[in-house]
Amino acid sequence: xxxxxxxxxxxxxxxxxxxxxxxxxxxxxxxxxxxxxxxxxxxxxxxxxxxxxxxxxxxxxxxxxxxxxxxxxxxxxxxxxxxxxxxxxxxxxxxxxxxxxxxxxxxxxxxxxxxxxxxxxxxxxxxxxxxxxxxxxxxxxxxxxxxxxxxxxxxxxxxxxxxxxxxxxxxxxxxxxxxxxxxxxxxxxxxxxxxxxxxxxxxxxxxxxxxxxxxxxxxxxxxxxxxxxxxxxxxxxxxxxxxxxxxxxxxxxxxxxxxxxxxxxxxxxxxxxxxxxxxxxxxxxxxxxxxxxxxxxxxxxxxxxxxxxxxxxxxxxxxxxxxxxxxxxxxxxxxxxxxxxxxxxxxxxxxxxxxxxxxxxxxxxxxxxxx
Amino acid sequence: xxxxxxxxxxxxxxxxxxxxxxxxxxxxxxxxxxxxxxxxxxxxxxxxxxxxxxxxxxxxxxxxxxxxxxxxxxxxxxxxxxxxxxxxxxxxxxxxxxxxxxxxxxxxxxxxxxxxxxxxxxxxxxxxxxxxx
Amino acid sequence: xxxxxxxxxxxxxxxxxxxxxxxxxxxxxxxxxxxxxxxxxxxxxxxxxxxxxxxxxxxxxxxxxxxxxxxxxxxxxxxxxxxxxxxxxxxxxxxxxxxxxxxxxxxxxxxxxxxxxxxxxxxxxxxxxxxxxxxxxxxxxxxxxxxxxxxxxxxxxxxxxxxxxxxxxxxxxxxxxxxxxxxxxxxxxxxxxxxxxxxxxxxxxxxxxxxxxxxxxxxxxxxxxxxxxxxxxxxxxxxxxxxxxxxxxxxxxxxxxxxxxxxxxxxxxxxxxxxxxxxxxxxxxxxxxxxxxxxxxxxxxxxxxxxxxxxxxxxxxxxxxxxxxxxxxxxxxxxxxxxxxxxxxxxxxxxxxxxxxxxxxxxxxxxx
Numbered sequence: 001x002x003x004x005x006x007x008x009x010x011x012x013x014x015x016x017x018x019x020x021x022x023x024x025x026x027x028x029x030x031x032x033x034x035x036x037x038x039x040x041x042x043x044x045x046x047x048x049x050x051x052x053x054x055x056x057x058x059x060x061x062x063x064x065x066x067x068x069x070x071x072x073x074x075x076x077x078x079x080x081x082x083x084x085x086x087x088x089x090x091x092x093x094x095x096x097x098x099x100x101x102x103x104x105x106x107x108x109x110x111x112x113x114x115x116x117x118x119x120x121x122x123x124x125x126x127x128x129x130x131x132x133x134x135x136x137x138x139x140x141x142x143x144x145x146x147x148x149x150x151x152x153x154x155x156x157x158x159x160x161x162x163x164x165x166x167x168x169x170x171x172x173x174x175x176x177x178x179x180x181x182x183x184x185x186x187x188x189x190x191x192x193x194x195x196x197x198x199x200x201x202x203x204x205x206x207x208x209x210x211x212x213x214x215x216x217x218x219x220x221x222x223x224x225x226x227x228x229x230x231x232x233x234x235x236x237x238x239x240x241x242x243x244x245x246x247x248x249x250x251x252x253x254x255x256x257x258x259x260x261x262x263x264x265x266x267x268x269x270x271x272x273x274x275x276x277x278x279x280x281x282x283x284x285x286x287x288x289x290x291x292x293x294x295x296x297x298x299x300x301x302x303x304x305x306x307x308x309x310x311x312x313x314x315x316x317x318x319x320x321x322x323x324x325x326x327x328x329x330x331x332x333x334x335x336x337x338x339x340x341x342x343x344x345x346x347x348x349x350x351x352x353x354x355x356x357x358x359x360x361x362x363x364x365x366x367x368x369x370x371x
Numbered sequence: 372x373x374x375x376x377x378x379x380x381x382x383x384x385x386x387x388x389x390x391x392x393x394x395x396x397x398x399x400x401x402x403x404x405x406x407x408x409x410x411x412x413x414x415x416x417x418x419x420x421x422x423x424x425x426x427x428x429x430x431x432x433x434x435x436x437x438x439x440x441x442x443x444x445x446x447x448x449x450x451x452x453x454x455x456x457x458x459x460x461x462x463x464x465x466x467x468x469x470x471x472x473x474x475x476x477x478x479x480x481x482x483x484x485x486x487x488x489x490x491x492x493x494x495x496x497x498x499x500x501x502x503x504x
Numbered sequence: 505x506x507x508x509x510x511x512x513x514x515x516x517x518x519x520x521x522x523x524x525x526x527x528x529x530x531x532x533x534x535x536x537x538x539x540x541x542x543x544x545x546x547x548x549x550x551x552x553x554x555x556x557x558x559x560x561x562x563x564x565x566x567x568x569x570x571x572x573x574x575x576x577x578x579x580x581x582x583x584x585x586x587x588x589x590x591x592x593x594x595x596x597x598x599x600x601x602x603x604x605x606x607x608x609x610x611x612x613x614x615x616x617x618x619x620x621x622x623x624x625x626x627x628x629x630x631x632x633x634x635x636x637x638x639x640x641x642x643x644x645x646x647x648x649x650x651x652x653x654x655x656x657x658x659x660x661x662x663x664x665x666x667x668x669x670x671x672x673x674x675x676x677x678x679x680x681x682x683x684x685x686x687x688x689x690x691x692x693x694x695x696x697x698x699x700x701x702x703x704x705x706x707x708x709x710x711x712x713x714x715x716x717x718x719x720x721x722x723x724x725x726x727x728x729x730x731x732x733x734x735x736x737x738x739x740x741x742x743x744x745x746x747x748x749x750x751x752x753x754x755x756x757x758x759x760x761x762x763x764x765x766x767x768x769x770x771x772x773x774x775x776x777x778x779x780x781x782x783x784x785x786x787x788x789x790x791x792x793x794x795x796x797x798x799x800x801x802x803x804x805x806x807x808x809x810x811x812x813x814x815x816x817x818x819x820x821x822x823x824x825x826x827x828x829x830x831x832x833x834x835x836x837x838x839x840x841x842x843x844x845x846x847x848x849x850x851x852x853x854x855x856x857x858x859x860x861x862x863x864x865x866x867x868x869x870x871x872x
Contacts, residue, residue: 126833
């Protein structure tokens with residue numbers, strides 16, 4: 001019997017999405033309800049950040065680095081500064097290292113909360129966003145107390161951080177972490193055992209490690225597939241080797257295990273925040289920055305690569321200098337760029353509703369992918 | 372390690388066979404003009420072996436073309452498109468060598484050293500010419 | 505033949521029918537014509553006023569209640585605590601330009617909102633608000649009600665089809681399949697209730713629940729499975745969360761009503777909220793005793809009972825509506841193929857089991 005010829009329909013999703021995903025255009029070819037091909041179009045948020053570095057002094061580029069991924073600004077600042085400090089052959093003081101880790105882990109929690117709210121909104125639960133954003137708001141208020149800004153902090157400088165964190169703010173942070181679990185339980189109870197949620201995420205978008213490794217996926221997406229790779233333990237930077245934490249791993253690789261891992265990461269990050277805060281409370285007299293002239297930064301000619309475990313995966317900053325006061329080449333290796341590519345592969349065979357669930361669970365953030 | 376362009380594919384295949392299954396980063400750097408006044412680029416590959424948890428960095432110098440490694444490492448597909456978009460390096464045997472960030476009709480490759488001085492990179496003039504048609 | 509369909513267990517409608525037939529020539533011909541024309545007209549005006557107020561109230565309540573569940577305020581500025589918000593939205597929609605795609609099928613495009621709206625407004629005349637004044641008390645009133653509640657599906661299909669728009673078509677197709685699949689469990693649940701009551705008339709069903717036990721004599725206790733099946737199927741018929749995939753903005757813009765603007769768009773949502781109210785009243789009438797008091801006897805004196813009955817009905821209906829809004833705030837959306845699986849594999853067998861239980865109860869308690 002001859003196969004009936006079926007017309008394939010091409011549907012365009014984006015670049016504007018109703019749920020805070022970022023500007024990604026997906027051109028999806030449908031056969032009935034199933035997707036046969038999914039083509040992402042990047043570049044809507046391309047700001048030329050790599051070229052911008054070539055015309056600017058190191059200090060002029062530093063505020064732009066916060067904006068490579070505006071939801072995880074601290075991590076990119078750390079990546080850039082780590083590379084520059086390696087070429088300057090300096091080591092920042094202990095207090096500065098603890099402060100950097102503290103702010104980075106709080107940033108991880110706030111970014112995961114935003115991800116959680118938006119993921120649930122995608123699945124249809126329009127109430128969960130507000131609960132998640134309420135918790136995130138408290139973290140942004142803490143950032144405002146520490147750095148003066150809620151996002152785009154511009155807090156890290158060459159040689160350390162701008163200012164020490166006072167005891168009042170450290171106690172506020174401890175209050176926040178102690179009250180967090182109780183408030184988060186409201187959200188968790190609504191979602192984690194919910195049969196509709198489980199039905200929509202379990203067994204969906206399975207990313208095995210055989211697919212993930214050639215696509216260079218790192219971070220939670222890889223850890224949900226069974227490979228326990230966390231660059232805070234792999235190539236420890238700052239004071240991560242002195243802190244006590246575990247790296248959760250899951251083995252199914254579906255949307256549900258990615259969700260579960262991010263929830264676990266929130267709790268582990270808050271524990272790290274507690275450890276850093278306790279250390280800082282008892283070591284307030286240390287310096288937080290080296291005495292460096294911030295404008296007159298001239299690292300030696302050479303190449304430095306920094307590895308940072310950001311919210312969504314591995315962030316590498318490749319820095320090539322030629323001894324002058326401007327960098328010669330800055331390259332950002334960002335995790336969402338590769339996640340978009342794997343989305344192209346995971347979409348095939350699913351319906352559009354499932355595509356949005358997979359897209360949400362991979363935690364793709366476009367400013368990172370487009371730079 | 373520095374090798375000539377055509378041996379890139381063989382070298383990376385050898386690395387892949389030895390367990391470096393993940394190409395976590397591919398960067399290009401513009402070194403033109405070189406001693407003979409021609410274009411010269413350097414590609415930096417960073418590979419990872421999840422079994423031994425080992426990293427390897429591999430650099431190579433090319434002129435304007437390089438073989439595509441997207442059949443060995445899937446992540447190279449987008450990486451090479453980005454390098455083509457920003458530098459103009461053509462990768463042979465790439466399944467889909469199109470621009471990824473910039474518009475399809477954009478002329479010029481921004482991160483090249485000769486970008487700002489080239490007279491054929493006037494995007495505004497292109498738009499005016501198209502709107503007159 | 506039509507006279508045999510008229511029920512006479514209420515006061516006003518029976519009186520009207522007697523005057524309409526005028527068998528014993530009690531009134532003159534002119535008076536008969538006037539009454540024959542005036543009664544439907546008065547009923548229509550009452551229904552329209554009541555429906556409009558109810559929709560404005562429901563839209564406001566939904567936004568306010570949903571907001572309070574999600575830690576927000578909702579509209580609280582326009583009028584006292586935002587009561588006039590829907591009124592303002594309605595005025596805005598009425599004043600909008602009615603732009604429509606050039607490639608639409610004009611006749612169907614125009615007809616669709618009316619096909620969706622008119623049956624729902626008509627169905628209001630069948631609702632028993634109290635025992636004395638039911639606008640149209642016919643024998644098979646529940647069947648007519650369900651039939652009228654099913655006609656809007658055709659309007660939805662026409663809306664999606666005539667828009668000449670991919671998203672509209674997909675949304676419309678999904679809405680129809682969902683509506684048709686969930687009609688069956690609802691129908692079987694209603695069938696079970698009619699077995700227990702022995703009548704298809706809603707007023708009879710309500711009266712059969714009245715007893716000294718009050719609350720415990722209502723149908724939701726022996727028919728608990730039917731109650732749950734009816735409620736879930738009703739949520740699906742109304743395209744409400746968790747079954748609102750056809751309106752999911754993250755995937756399909758606005759479903760079947762994508763290309764509508766202005767008054768026509770307003771009419772679609774008017775009818776959606778009206779249907780919500782209608783199905784809630786039906787649910788309360790079938791399972792929770794309609795206008796009956798939960799204490800068994802009425803609080804107010806004999807002559808004012810009809811006011812108290814309206815009060816009880818409205819109170820119970822708003823409880824159910826509140827619960828429906830809570831479900832919207834709390835649950836994510838069900839995936840579309842799982843929706844259909846759920847209907848055929850779970851709800852339908854459950855409703856059939858429920859039907860068997862009803863028959864068995866009747867058998868052991870003696871048929872009525």
